[in-house]
Amino acid sequence: xxxxxxxxxxxxxxxxxxxxxxxxxxxxxxxxxxxxxxxxxxxxxxxxxxxxxxxxxxxxxxxxxxxxxxxxxxxxxxxxxxxxxxxxxxxxxxxxxxxxxxxxxxxxxxxxxxxxxxxxxxxxxxxxxxxxxxxxxxxxxxxxxxxxxxxxxxxxxxxxxxxxxxxxxxxxxxxxxxxxxxxxxxxxxxxxxxxxxxxxxxxxxxxxxxxxxxxxxxxxxxxxxxxxxxxxxxxxxxxxxxxxxxxxxxxxxxxxxxxxxxxxxxxxxxxxxxxxxxxxxxxxxxxxxxxxxxxxxxxxxxxxxxxxxxxxxxxxxxxxxxxxxxxxxxxxxxxxxxxxxxxxxxxxxxxxxxxxxxxxxxxxxxxxxxxxxxxxxxxxxxxxxxxxxxxxxxxxxxxxxxxxxxxxxxxxxxxxxxxxxxxxxxxxxxxxxxxxxxxxxxxxxxxxxxxxxxxxxxxxxxxxxxxxxxxxxxxxxxxxxxxxxxxxxxxxxxxxxxxxxxxxxxxxxxxxxxxxxxxxxxxxxxxxxxxxxxxxxxxxxxxxxxxxxxxxxxxxxxxxxxxxxxxxxxxxxxxxxxxxxxxxx
Amino acid sequence: xxxxxxxxxxxxxxxxxxxxxxxxxxxxxxxxxxxxxxxxxxxxxxxxxxxxxxxxxxxxxxxxxxxxxxxxxxxxxxxxxxxxxxxxxxxxxxxxxxxxxxxxxxxxxxxxxxxxxxxxxxxxxxxxxxxxxxxxxxxxxxxxxxxxxxxxxxxxxxxxxxxxxxxxxxxxxxxxxxxxxxxxxxxxxxxxxxxxxxxxxxxxxxxxxxxxxxxxxxxxxxxxxxxxxxxxxxxxxxxxxxxxxxxxxxxxxxxxxxxxxxxxxxxxxxxxx
Numbered sequence: 047x048x049x050x051x052x053x054x055x056x057x058x059x060x061x062x063x064x065x066x067x068x069x070x071x072x073x074x075x076x077x078x079x080x081x082x083x084x085x086x087x088x089x090x091x092x093x094x095x096x097x098x099x100x101x102x103x104x105x106x107x108x109x110x111x112x113x114x115x116x117x118x119x120x121x122x123x124x125x126x127x128x129x130x131x132x133x134x135x136x137x138x139x140x141x142x143x144x145x146x147x148x149x150x151x152x153x154x155x156x157x158x159x160x161x162x163x164x165x166x167x168x169x170x171x172x173x174x175x176x177x178x179x180x181x182x183x184x185x186x187x188x189x190x191x192x193x194x195x196x197x198x199x200x201x202x203x204x205x206x207x208x209x210x211x212x213x214x215x216x217x218x219x220x221x222x223x224x225x226x227x228x229x230x231x232x233x234x235x236x237x238x239x240x241x242x243x244x245x246x247x248x249x250x251x252x253x254x255x256x257x258x259x260x261x262x263x264x265x266x267x268x269x270x271x272x273x274x275x276x277x278x279x280x281x282x283x284x285x286x287x288x289x290x291x292x293x294x295x296x297x298x299x300x301x302x303x304x305x306x307x308x309x310x311x312x313x314x315x316x317x318x319x320x321x322x323x324x325x326x327x328x329x330x331x332x333x334x335x336x337x338x339x340x341x342x343x344x345x346x347x348x349x350x351x352x353x354x355x356x357x358x359x360x361x362x363x364x365x366x367x368x369x370x371x372x373x374x375x376x377x378x379x380x381x382x383x384x385x386x387x388x389x390x391x392x393x394x395x396x397x398x399x400x401x402x403x404x405x406x407x408x409x410x411x412x413x414x415x416x417x418x419x420x421x422x423x424x425x426x427x428x429x430x431x432x433x434x435x436x437x438x439x440x441x442x443x444x445x446x447x448x449x450x451x452x453x454x455x456x457x458x459x460x461x462x463x464x465x466x467x468x469x470x471x472x473x474x475x476x477x478x479x480x481x482x483x484x485x486x487x488x489x490x491x492x493x494x495x496x497x498x499x500x501x502x503x504x505x506x507x508x509x510x511x512x513x514x515x516x517x518x519x520x521x522x523x524x525x526x527x528x529x530x531x532x533x534x535x536x537x538x539x540x541x542x543x544x545x546x547x548x549x550x551x552x553x554x555x556x557x558x559x560x561x562x563x564x565x566x567x568x569x570x571x572x573x574x575x576x577x578x579x580x581x582x583x584x585x586x587x588x589x590x591x592x593x594x595x596x597x598x599x600x601x602x603x604x605x606x607x608x609x610x611x612x613x614x615x616x617x618x619x620x621x622x623x624x625x626x627x628x629x630x631x
Numbered sequence: 632x633x634x635x636x637x638x639x640x641x642x643x644x645x646x647x648x649x650x651x652x653x654x655x656x657x658x659x660x661x662x663x664x665x666x667x668x669x670x671x672x673x674x675x676x677x678x679x680x681x682x683x684x685x686x687x688x689x690x691x692x693x694x695x696x697x698x699x700x701x702x703x704x705x706x707x708x709x710x711x712x713x714x715x716x717x718x719x720x721x722x723x724x725x726x727x728x729x730x731x732x733x734x735x736x737x738x739x740x741x742x743x744x745x746x747x748x749x750x751x752x753x754x755x756x757x758x759x760x761x762x763x764x765x766x767x768x769x770x771x772x773x774x775x776x777x778x779x780x781x782x783x784x785x786x787x788x789x790x791x792x793x794x795x796x797x798x799x800x801x802x803x804x805x806x807x808x809x810x811x812x813x814x815x816x817x818x819x820x821x822x823x824x825x826x827x828x829x830x831x832x833x834x835x836x837x838x839x840x841x842x843x844x845x846x847x848x849x850x851x852x853x854x855x856x857x858x859x860x861x862x863x864x865x866x867x868x869x870x871x872x873x874x875x876x877x878x879x880x881x882x883x884x885x886x887x888x889x890x891x892x893x894x895x896x897x898x899x900x901x902x903x904x
Contacts, residue, residue, distance in 0.1 A: 077900055124899075128732035131896035145731060152727055156656045168648040170731050 065140070066221055066252040067126060069101040072135035074121050074276075095121040096132075096276045103221070108243070108253040110267035110284065112260070112291045118276040119256040120225055123147070126254060127223045141220025141252075144170055146210055146227055155199035159190060159209055162198050166210070172217050180216045187242075188212035189235075203230045211235075215242050221252045229259060240266065260288050286331075293329045293437045325380075325424060325443030334370060334402070334429045334438035337363040339445045341425075354420055354451035354460055361410040362427050364439070370402050372432035375621070377411045378612065380443060382422040385458060385550050388575075388613035389426070397621050407624040414618045417460050417573065419553075420451030456482055457544075457553040459615050461573055465557045466566040480541050480554060480586050485598050489549065493584070493596040501529035503583060503601050518575055518607040518616050524567040526583060531563050537589040540565060545599050546614060547578035559585070573616040574605045635888050638734055649741035654748060672705055672753035679704065683821055691823045693863070694856045698764055701757045702855050703820045703848045709750035710786055710844070711811050717742040717790030718797045718804055725902045735898055736891050739790035747783060758855055765857040775854045781880045782847050788883030792890050798901045818844045824866050843879035846872050 074096040096118045103109055103126070111119045124130040125137060127145040152166045163184055167177040177184075185194050188208040193201070201209070207230045214222065228239055243253060243266060257263060263270060263284065270287035272280040272294070280290050341350045342359040352358045360377055378389030390411070392399060424443040431438060451460070506523040507513050516522055524542065540559055544552040552574070555567060581603070584596030607616070639646070658664045676697070683689045684696050691699045717739040721728065724738050762768055797803045817839070819827065824845075828836055839845065849872060853860040863872070 077897065124729075129729060130899050143732075147729065148726075152731075154652055154656065154727075156659065157652060161652075161655065165648045165652050165727075168645040169727055169733065171645075174644045174647075 063104040063107070065102055065138075066105040066107075067101075067103040067140065067143075068138040069099055069103075069122075069126070069132075070136045070138070072099045072101075072122075072125060072132045072137060073097050074118075074125060074130065075133040094276055096125070098135075099273075099276075099278045100135075101271060101278070101281065103252060103254065105220075105252050106247065106250045107268040108247055108255065108266050110263040110270040110287075111254065111256045111273060112258075112263060112270055112287060113273035113279075114295065117273040119273055120147070121276075122273065123223045123225050123254065123256060126221075139221065142171070142218065143221040143223065144214050144217060144219040145223040145225070146214050147223075147225045148227070153198050153206065153210070156197055158197055159188075159194040159201070160185075162209065163213055166213050167217065170214070170217065176217070184212045184216045187215060187238075204232060204235070207231050208235060211239055215239075219251065221254065222246065224253070224255045226256050226258065228255075228257060228262070260291070263288060289329070290331045293331055293440065327442045328440065328444065329442065330429075330437040330439040332439060333368060333431075334364050334366045334373065336427055336429065336439045336441055337365055337406070339363075339425065339427055339441070341445075341447055350446060351448045351450055352416055354418060354449050355415055358413045358416045359410055360413075360425065360427075361408055363406065363408045364429060365406050366402050366404050368404050370431075370438070371400070373399055373402055373438065374430040374432070375399075375409050375411075376426075376428045376430065378426040378428075379418070379447065380424045380426070381418075381458060382424055382446075386613045387418055387423065387458065388611075388615055388617050390611065390617075390619055391428075391430075392621055393430075394610045394612075395621065399623065402623075409624065410622040412620050412622065416449060417462075417615060417617060418449050419457050419460050420449050423447040423449060456551050458550060459544075459553045461553055461569060461615070462571075463555060464568045464570075465555065466568070467560055467562050479588075480539075480543075480556065480584075481591055482543075482551065484592060485582070485596065488596070488598045490599050492598070492600060493593050495595050497530070497532055498528060498585060498595045499530040500583065500595065500597060501527040503527075503581065503597075505581075505601075505603055514602065515604045515606060516572060518605055518611075519571045519573055522569045522572040524569075524581070526565040526567075528563040531559070538585050538587050538594060541582075541584045541586045541593075541596075542567060543582035543584075543598075544574075545580045545582060547580060547602075550614070552579070552614065556586070572605075575611050575613055575616055576605050576607045577614075579603055579605060632885060632888060635736075635891075639737070639740065642734060642737055646737055646741050646744065649737065650745045650748065653741060653745035657745075657749070668749050668752040669756065672708075672756060675704065675708070676701055676756075679821070689821065692825065693823060693852070693859055695764060698757075698761055698856060699823075699852070700821055701760065702852045703818075705750060705753040705757060706782065706848060706851050707815065707818065707820050707844075708753075709746055710782065711815075712749075713743045713746040713786045714789055714793060714807060714811065715804075716746065717786075718793040718807055720790075721794045721798050721898065721902065722801075728902060729899060735795065735895060736791045736888070739794045740787055743783065743786045743790050746786075747779075761855050761857070767857050769854065769857050769860060771854045771860060773854075775851075778847065778850045778854055781850070781876050784880035784884045785843060785847070785876065788880065788885075788887035791887035792883070795890060795894050795898060798898055814842075814844060817842055818848055820848065824849070824863065828866055840867055840871055841875055843876040846876035850876065 073094065076093045076095055099118075099122065101122075111122060113119050121130065123145070124147070125132050126139065127143055127147075128137075128139065129145065129147075131137075152169050153162050154165060157165065160181070163181065164174065164177055168174070188194070188211075190205060190208060193205065198206070198209075207227055210227070211231075228236060231239060240262075243255075246253060253266075255263075255266065267284045269282060270280075270284050270291075271278060272287050272291050274294060279294070280287050340348050340361045340363075341352060342361060343349050343352055344357045362375070362377070374391055374393045376389060376391030376393075379387040381387060423446070425445040425447050426440070426442050427445065428440040428442075429438045502525070504512050504525040504527075505514065505516070506525060507516065508521040510523070526540070526542070538559055540557045542555040542557075544554075546552055557565070579602070580599040581601040582596065582598045583601070584598070585594045586592075587594050654665075658667065661667055663670065679700050680697055683700065689696055693699055694702075720738045720742045721735060727733070728735060728738070758768070758772070793803060793807060827839055831839060846867075849863050849867065853863060853872075
């Protein structure tokens with residue numbers, strides 16, 4: 047179970063109001079019976095659906111209960127409505143309470159709509175006379191017309207909702223509980239329901255609703271309660287609650303065991319962050335807010351245009367509302383098509399920040415060298431709580447960074463390397479701009495010619511041992527041996543492409559062929575981050591603009607690292623914090 | 632106990648709706664509708680008559696065999712059907728129950744009542760047949776409602792206990808089927824009580840008499856069949872004939888409501904899955 051460090055906010059404005067219902071430290075445990083099914087019994091001895099939930103529900107207010115699936119919302123509603131009884135704690139309800147739970151509940155398919163009105167009405171405690179008096183208004187509100195005399199089995203989900211809501215909406219109650227069913231109705235009926243609910247609110251009735259539609263919550267609710275894993279995370283202002291819920295939604299995977307939780311969390315955040323459609327969003331509970339983000343070049347000047355292979359400092363100013371224990375900072379760079387370049391955070395880097403004090407402050411990330419190819423990038427900045435379950439503030443892909451360089455390339459990276467033998471042939475760089483479009487559909491395939499034969503391609507570590515797995519930042523040599531290399535023009539060049547397993551073009555290397563048949567490419571430090579990679583190799587004729595030979599993504603290798611990191615390339619960096627509280631663990 | 636009776640009375644319109652629902656589901660779709668409530672017992676009588684009277688040639692001294700059989704088999708069937716359908720009733724109707732704070736016992740009560748209404752036409756058939764065949768009815772026919780009441784209470788009490796227990800222990804259904812089959816043969820539905828007296832030891836026979844269903848079936852016969860009472864008095868004393876079933880019925884009913892009170896908070900938890 048995840049506990050949030052965020053305390054429940056008390057809103058003082060409501061203390062003078064009358065309580066319609068009150069939950070005092072309510073917990074609910076579901077018992078599980080022995081079954082012939084061994085699978086269920088082993089892991090699920092018992093299940094606490096709610097833990098220590100205290101809640102005040104004020105008369106005439108609309109309370110929204112939000113949280114992810116399985117957070118305990120329905121259990122909570124059932125307990126308020128008296129359908130379930132709490133295992134621990136106490137529930138005090140004043141007045142008559144009605145509930146609208148799952149559709150089809152309380153209905154009999156064999157009976158007609160009209161007959162179901164009487165049955166359903168009787169179940170929720172209405173007398174026959176009351177129902178007979180209200181029959182017409184119920185049928186009218188439902189707009190079911192002649193269908194009211196058809197068996198309920200012929201109804202669609204939406205029609206069932208119409209009937210169910212119409213019955214409830216015409217009966218007398220003090221508190222109404224509605225569980226996630228309104229979404230089934232069509233837009234017209236939904237707005238009709240909405241109108242009726244507003245009428246109830248004006249009439250001083252108390253409403254408690256759950257729905258995944260934050261729009262509805264925002265329009266309808268006076269207050270919200272945020273539940274997660276059976277615990278109450280927040281109670282108070284609607285917008286604030288919705289924000290907290292949204293940030294919760296984006297940070298954590300569902301029912302994962304505590305030991306797996308952390309890894310999944312990172313993975314999930316990564317996936318979410320890489321989705322370009324989520325960019326530009328600012329999320330978080332705003333306990334700490336990011337005020338501004340600055341890019342600083344090697345001269346110490348603010349500029350979002352940085353030269354490739356030069357130092358870059360990213361400085362983030364923030365304001366904390368309160369003292370925050372053990373926050374984490376993270377900054378991630380994405381290429382503007384969503385490719386994750388690098389996203390270090392203080393957690394991965396082993397920095398421990400005991401506390402940030404209330405007030406303004408800043409933190410900074412210093413890159414020694416931005417080994418990224420020229421192009422446009424987006425930067426995400428986040429301040430997390432200590433468990434990384436909640437972001438205090440999260441600017442996702444909000445800050446544009448432009449990397450400038452000598453020429454545009456298709457690649458992502460500019461990792462330093464050396465090629466032997468050095469070519470003495472002069473060429474204009476634009477001439478050898480390899481057209482990668484000619485390689486579409488050739489992934490993993492070979493374009494061959496009998497003029498040229500590639501004898502071997504080897505990857506060596508610093509001990510000259512042939513390997514397929516390397517550690518990030520290990521020296522790597524690539525040996526290429528042609529056994530036959532005849533009849534090529536002066537316009538032919540060796541091209542070596544580094545690809546990520548998913549097809550992202552990391553870096554291309556071009557080199558004049560010279561006279562030799564053996565080539566050696568040396569990376570003094572190969573900074574690629576863990577994952578699968580592939581090497582492409584070819585000879586490009588810049589006059590005919592085609593490959594004479596090409597083995598495209600044929601040679602795989604793997605990268606591993608002794609620590610967690612996100613992205614494609616490790617960029618050397620260090621963190622700094624305004625107050626000198628940051629220290630390496 | 633008093634509060635529960637008050638609650639039952641207060642919820643009478645709900646019970647009415649539930650009974651109505653049960654009967655509607657049962658009789659709305661068949662073409663012959665409620666006529667089946669007459670037809671189906673009639674068919675049973677025909678079959679029993681063929682099997683027992685014409686093939687097996689069973690004879691009873693107390694009354695003509697057909698009447699003897701009819702007077703018990705319908706009340707037995709009512710009892711058996713009530714228990715079987717009531718046992719699974721809470722689970723079957725969980726979608727009704729999970730909607731509101733619901734007094735669960737209303738469901739088994741309504742099931743038993745619906746079965747009782749279903750049973751009523753066959754009772755009428757028996758009484759009318761008895762009137763014509765035996766040329767008259769005993770004065771005790773006036774006590775028939777009391778006998779019915781005892782029978783109903785016993786069925787309701789057992790139904791409440793079984794339906795709640797079934798929510799937790801789903802094996803109960805199968806156990807109940809076996810027990811009911813055994814009880815059927817332990818009750819003088821199609822044989823004369825004289826047979827039992829002759830073949831059982833006195834101790835076993837008195838144990839046999841304390842089966843409340845023996846009492847109830849004989850009470851039915853005493854109130855419907857002319858001169859049956861005089862006959863049965865030779866084997867069973869009047870006190871045990873009335874007190875045993877009535878005592879059982881009240882005890883079971885109280886136990887049923889007590890059982891409900893103890894379990895009511897956890898029933899919905901187990902109904903969830």
